[in-house]
Amino acid sequence: MTTLLARVEQGLFGRLRRDAAADWAAYTQHEFVRALARGTLPKEDFRAFLTQDYLYLIHFARAYALAVFKSDTLDDMRAMAATMGNVLDEMPLHVSFCAEWGLTEADMQREPESLELLAYSRFLIDRGAAGDILELLVALSACIVGYGEVGAMLLHDPETVRQGNPYFRWIETYAGEEYAASAIAAMDRLDRVWSARGSENRYPSLLRDFRTAARLESAFWRAGQRRNFT
Amino acid sequence: MTTLLARVEQGLFGRLRRDAAADWAAYTQHEFVRALARGTLPKEDFRAFLTQDYLYLIHFARAYALAVFKSDTLDDMRAMAATMGNVLDEMPLHVSFCAEWGLTEADMQREPESLELLAYSRFLIDRGAAGDILELLVALSACIVGYGEVGAMLLHDPETVRQGNPYFRWIETYAGEEYAASAIAAMDRLDRVWSARGSENRYPSLLRDFRTAARLESAFWRAGQRRNFT
Amino acid sequence: MTTLLARVEQGLFGRLRRDAAADWAAYTQHEFVRALARGTLPKEDFRAFLTQDYLYLIHFARAYALAVFKSDTLDDMRAMAATMGNVLDEMPLHVSFCAEWGLTEADMQREPESLELLAYSRFLIDRGAAGDILELLVALSACIVGYGEVGAMLLHDPETVRQGNPYFRWIETYAGEEYAASAIAAMDRLDRVWSARGSENRYPSLLRDFRTAARLESAFWRAGQRRNFT
C-alpha cells in the first residue's frame, strides 16, 4: 500500500511540490504546526484558527461544486460530488470538535471572515470560475494533500507530544487512514486530469497557482488572530 | 398532506404556472405525453427521448452544482447538493430502465446532443452562470415540478392505459410519492429563496425565464427525433 | 498579404476545419447561403434570420465578456475586449441595416428567441463558463471565421447575382477587408492560446465542440422560421 508520505513525491503533485519546495516547507512546517505538535500553541490561537477553518469549509465546498460543474466526465463529476458531499457532511463533526473548545456553530458563523480566509478561499473560487478543471484541482490540492502530510509527519515526529496534548486529536484526524485515502485519491484524480488536459506549456502557470495556494495556506494558520484587517 | 397537484397552484410556482398557463399546458399536455398514456407512442420516439433525457441529466446535475455554488446558506447548499446527488445517483436507474429498451449507456453517450437538448440544458446553465440562485431555481422548477405533474395527471387520467402499456412504468416513476416529495420540496425551497431575494420588479423577468423553460420542455419531448439539426 | 480563404486552411483553425469538413461544408454552403447569393431567398426568411441574428449578437458579446474574464494576459484581455466592443458598437449598424428591411430594434427585442438561437448562444455561454479560454475561443471561431468565409466565397462565386440582389450588401459586409482582418486576427489569437494551453490530448474534445458549433451554425440559418418550438 502506498503511504501518503510516499505518494506526495509522485506524479504531478510530486512535481509541483518539489518545484515549490520552499513555499511547501513554509506551509507544512510552519511554527503554528510545530506548536500544535508540542502542545504549546496558545488556546486562543487555536480557537481563532478553528473558527476561520469552519468558515473556510463553506467556500471549499463551493469550490468543489464548481469542480462538479467543470468536470469532463461523469466519473469526475461523481468524484467531485463525493468530495463536496464529504465536506458538507463532515461540517457537523468539525462543529462538534469545535464545541469542545467552547465554540458554537452560531458563534463561528457570526465571526467576520479574516483577510487570510478571504484571500485563500476567494483565490480558489477564482481558479474555479476562470480556469478549467485542471487549474481548479491544482489549486485545491495544496489544502487536501497538505493537511494529510502535516498529520502524517506530526504523527511520526518524535517531538510530537501525545499525552496531555490538547491538539493531539486534531493531528490524529489528519493522520488517519481515511483522510490519507482521500488525499491519495485527489492526487490520482489530478494525474488523470493532467493527462487529459495538461501540457508542458501549461505547467509554469499551474506551478504559480500551486505556490500561491501554498503561501496562502501558510498565512492561513494565523487566520483570525489579527482582530481586524489593517 | 398536500398533494402535488394541489401544491403546484400555490406559492411562487403557482403564480408562475398561472401566468404561463398556455406554455405550461402545451408542455404538460403535449401530444407526446398523451401518446405515452395511451401506449400509442412509437417505440423509436421513446428511445430517442430516453437517450436525450439521459444526456440531459448530466447537464441538469451541472446546473445543480452551480446552485450549490450560488446558495446563500448552508441549508440551501445541502438541499442543492442532495438534489444534485440524487440526479447523479439515479442515473444508473435510468440506465437500467433504458437497457430494457435496448439502449446501453455507451450507446447513449455516443449519441449527438439534439438541438432541443442543447437549447434547454444550456439555457439552464446560462441562468446558473449569469443570474443569482433565484433565477436558477425558477428555471429549474419547470423540469422538476412538471414531470411530477405529468406523472400525477396521467396516473389519474381515465384515458391512461395501464395493462400492456409499455410506458406505464415511466408514468409510475414520476407519479410516485418519492418524486412528488422532491417536487414539493423544490417548490418550498423556491418560496424561501423568493422571500429572501424576490421583489415585484424581478417577477416579469423570472416569468419570462419560466415561460422559456416551459417552451423548451415542450420541444424536448421530441428531442432526438430529427436526426440532424437542419 | 494572406487572404482569408488561404488562412482558414492553416493553424489550429485549419486543422479543426479539415477534421470537421462535412459539418463545415453543411454550414458554409447551406441552401440558405446559396439562395442569398442568387437573390432567391424569400424576404420573410431573411427577416426572420436578421431578427434572430440581432438577438444572437447580445449573447455573442456576453461570451466575449467571459473571454476577457478568462484571458491569461493583458494582451489577450485587450483583444477580447476589442472584439466585444466591436460587437456592441456595430449593433447600431446592424439595426440600421435591419431598418431597411422594415425591422425596428424594438420589434426585434420583442421577438422570442428561437430554438436555434437558444441552442447556439447558450452553448457558447456554457463553453465560456465551464471551460478555459481555449475552449471558448474554439467555440467562438466557427462564427467569426465562418461568416468571413461565406462572404469571401460568395463574392467570388460566378453564380452570385450582384445586380438587383437585395442580399448583396449583406454579402459585401462579410466579404470586406475589415471583416476578413478581424477573422484572421481571431485565428492568430487562437493559435497563440493553443500554444499556451493546447495539447494533443485536448484536441478531440475541442474538435467535438467545434463540430457542434458548426452544426449549430447550420441550424441557425433557419432560426426564427418556425414560429414556435414544437
Add this chain to the structure above:
Amino acid sequence: MTTLLARVEQGLFGRLRRDAAADWAAYTQHEFVRALARGTLPKEDFRAFLTQDYLYLIHFARAYALAVFKSDTLDDMRAMAATMGNVLDEMPLHVSFCAEWGLTEADMQREPESLELLAYSRFLIDRGAAGDILELLVALSACIVGYGEVGAMLLHDPETVRQGNPYFRWIETYAGEEYAASAIAAMDRLDRVWSARGSENRYPSLLRDFRTAARLESAFWRAGQRRNFT
C-alpha cells in the same frame, strides 16, 4: 450640478455608506491617506501601493467583464463595457505615472500579489461569479466611489500640502471632474439596478458585502508592505 461629495450621501450608495459609516471612515480617512495629503508618506510605501494597485486593476477589469456578462439590458452592458474599457485603456497612464516613481510595467508584473490584493480582488470576482449584477455592482462601488471621495476630500482639506508634495498629482487625478463623473455615473447605475432587482430583504446581505469591500479597501492601502504573507 451635483458634486460627488453631495452625491455619495444619496440613493442606495448613500444608504450603504451611512450604514457602514465606521468601516467607510476607516477606509477613506486612513492614516495612509492622511500621509499622502501631508506628503509625509514614505516613498517606499507608495511604491508598494502603486505596484499592487497596478496588479489590482487587472482583476478590476475582469470583474467588470463579469458585469457585462451579467447585465440585464444592452444599456447596462454598454455601460459596464465602457468602464472595463476605461480600466484597460488607462493602465498605460497608470504605468507612465509609476515610471516616474521608478517602477516599470515589467517590474510590477513580476511582483507577487499581496495578501491584501488577493483578498480584495478575488472577493470581487466571487461576487461577480456567484451573485447577480446587483451584488457585483455593490461590491465594486466601494472602490470606484471611494477613491473619488478621497480625492475630493483631500483637495479641499486645508491640511493638504500642495507645494512640493510628491503625492499631489495622485490626489488631483481622483479629485478631477472626469473621475467624479464616472463615480457619479456608477452610483446612478447602481440605483437603477437596485430598482430592478433590489428589495428590503436583500439589503442586509448587500450591506455585508459593502462593509467587507470597505474593510478590504482599508487593508489595501498597506498592500505590498509586508514582503511575504506570514
